[in-house]
Amino acid sequence: ESNAIGVLVMSYGTPESLEGVEAYYTHIRRGNPPSAEQLADLTARYRAIVGGVFPLRENTDRQVSALQRTLDELAGEGAFVCYQGLKHASPFIEDGVAAMAANGIKKAVAIVLTPQYSVMSVGGYMKRAEEEAAKHGIKMQTVREYHLHPQLIDELSSRVQEGLDRFGGSREDTMVLFSAHSLPARIVEMKDPYPEQLLETSRAVAEEAGVRKWEFTWQSAGQTGQPWLGPDILETLDRLNGEGVKSVLVAPVGFVSDHLEVLYDLDIEARKFAEERGMRLERIRMLNDDAQYMTALAESVLAALKESE
Numbered sequence: 001e002s003n004a005i006g007v008l009v010m011s012y013g014t015p016e017s018l019e020g021v022e023a024y025y026t027h028i029r030r031g032n033p034p035s036a037e038q039l040a041d042l043t044a045r046y047r048a049i050v051g052g053v054f055p056l057r058e059n060t061d062r063q064v065s066a067l068q069r070t071l072d073e074l075a076g077e078g079a080f081v082c083y084q085g086l087k088h089a090s091p092f093i094e095d096g097v098a099a100m101a102a103n104g105i106k107k108a109v110a111i112v113l114t115p116q117y118s119v120m121s122v123g124g125y126m127k128r129a130e131e132e133a134a135k136h137g138i139k140m141q142t143v144r145e146y147h148l149h150p151q152l153i154d155e156l157s158s159r160v161q162e163g164l165d166r167f168g169g170s171r172e173d174t175m176v177l178f179s180a181h182s183l184p185a186r187i188v189e190m191k192d193p194y195p196e197q198l199l200e201t202s203r204a205v206a207e208e209a210g211v212r213k214w215e216f217t218w219q220s221a222g223q224t225g226q227p228w229l230g231p232d233i234l235e236t237l238d239r240l241n242g243e244g245v246k247s248v249l250v251a252p253v254g255f256v257s258d259h260l261e262v263l264y265d266l267d268i269e270a271r272k273f274a275e276e277r278g279m280r281l282e283r284i285r286m287l288n289d290d291a292q293y294m295t296a297l298a299e300s301v302l303a304a305l306k307e308s309e
């Protein structure tokens, strides 16, 4: 038995290689394999992104090590041991919990590398983590959300200011577009907190950064035949162009890492769409293993533990 507290750090996951894209996509689709066309489309998007084919894997590894170092500094070495658990790739959430159990861990905290709660995103991670923890007799606390943590807001605000500086003389005319991954629109009837928490993060960042011109928009909606939350970023860009807006800074506050939904959907697709309309589109730098972000995560872990005492 170990007295250390396990920290399950959960992230979306990415394939290990181009050959692994089909299995990954099938997992996202809850066991339904994609059509040949869908698979070819996703593979082409991975091939197109800058920074390597699957940058999310290395990013998540770095975030887990950085959180470990931050917790060591805050609570002393050996107090916490971090484990990685991915939603759609290996090591899966269940593997992370099983690894804790194998090391004799009896008490743990679970946290997801996305700040806002939705029953369809964070809720899904937590359900799997808690079920696996129960199997191994591990007592598990969860961090539901940390979307207003002061260090998170502070770092995002700096990045918005830095992004606006890139526009020089047109800084004041630049529209800041906060964005996040869309979800099926039925979450609204479910009174899911996701849309409101995203607005709360956006409002807090805009206020701290002194931004007056801002909007929130969705991105990366799936094609499932069901309605998804909108407006999508491409529709928003089109409307803004019609209103004469020429410069846009995208701040994807529902994401924390450089990955496909940022490097492709924003940096390639949305940028091209904007440029075709004579607009300039820039994006804030992602948090990745940023020190203030790591402090926000570590403090949220400590707070969840304290609450349970």
Ligand code: FEC
Residues within 6 Å of the ligand: 011, 012, 013, 014, 015, 025, 028, 029, 042, 054, 056, 113, 114, 120, 121, 122, 181, 182, 183, 184, 221, 222, 223, 224, 254, 258, 259, 260, 261
């Ligand atoms: O870089 C990478 O390899 C992974 C990028 C990636 C992130 C991500 C984050 C979120 N997703 C969320 C919800 C959904 C829902 C569906 C869905 C589908 C996909 C597909 C790919 C994909 N997601 Fe994702 N998501 C990432 C990648 N996502 C690839 C499949 C092809 C496509 O639609 O492009 C629809 C599932 C279905 O078909 O039923 C729903 C949410 C997040 C943000 C929170 C989080 O990070 O967990 C919510 C990163």
